[in-house]
Amino acid sequence: MILMSTIKYPLATEKGIRAVESENTIAFVVEKTATKSDIKAAIEKLLGAKVVSVNTHNGPDGEKRAYVRFSNATPAIDIATKLGMM
Template sequence: MAKVTKTFKTPKTAAGRSAAKLSKNVIKGSHGKVLKIRTKVHFYRPKTLRLARSPRYARKAVPSRNKMDKYRIIKCPLTTESAMKKIEDNNTLVFLVDLLANKRQIQDAVKQLYDIKVAKVNTLIRYTTLVLIGKCGDGVWGAASRRFPSYYCGRYFVTQVDSPCSCSCVRLVWCCRPDGQKKAYVRLTADYDALDVANRIGVI
């Protein structure tokens, strides 16, 4: 029996040519070669079996508890003049908090301890400033010719000098020392009054 061969006529129009090309791909199928990138010189079989853990004994006798609880997060409320001004003007309570506590933990701890709703929490690592007074030419603060000196006065590091002068008069020197403590400014919602809450917890 003679073999029947199909002959395809090439269409003359552009649409016909694209249709013929598409039909050829559908009939034959497209064979694309994908090159796998190999990064190792050895071949490995895939790890298919993944069993759930069923330990024969407990690795820890006592399960570890959450050490960052609400009593560790909130150390104490601040009662400085600036903190009182925040309470009166901005409806904001100021606390000393743990250094590792984040804003969400502080918000949850305040909510649990004092039963109040928090609008916003701002945090900072506080720096305290001290005022020291000395003379220009007494050798303690350095020579008078140096306009903005920085000195180590035994315990604190002097970083800024106010009202520098060329004579041996008294001047103010600001010493900045890092306290290393974290402050949290907790602003309450409009439903709560910070003054009432401060009275209740014994700040005022």
């Protein structure tokens, strides 16, 4: 799967920003056909950060969201700042 088509954009909501600060997690909107391993590989390649876990959620609005938790070595707040979320 092509990396840029796997990850659409980061989800910058109030709940998402709280997760960045407290849980070292960033939410992304992803392709509906993307698997957890596709998402993990794309994030690690695009951002150069170690991913600990990926949780996915198919929302009622038809979007698939991926909640990506990063290792303690790479704080999510630094990644969010690089992505322009903060």
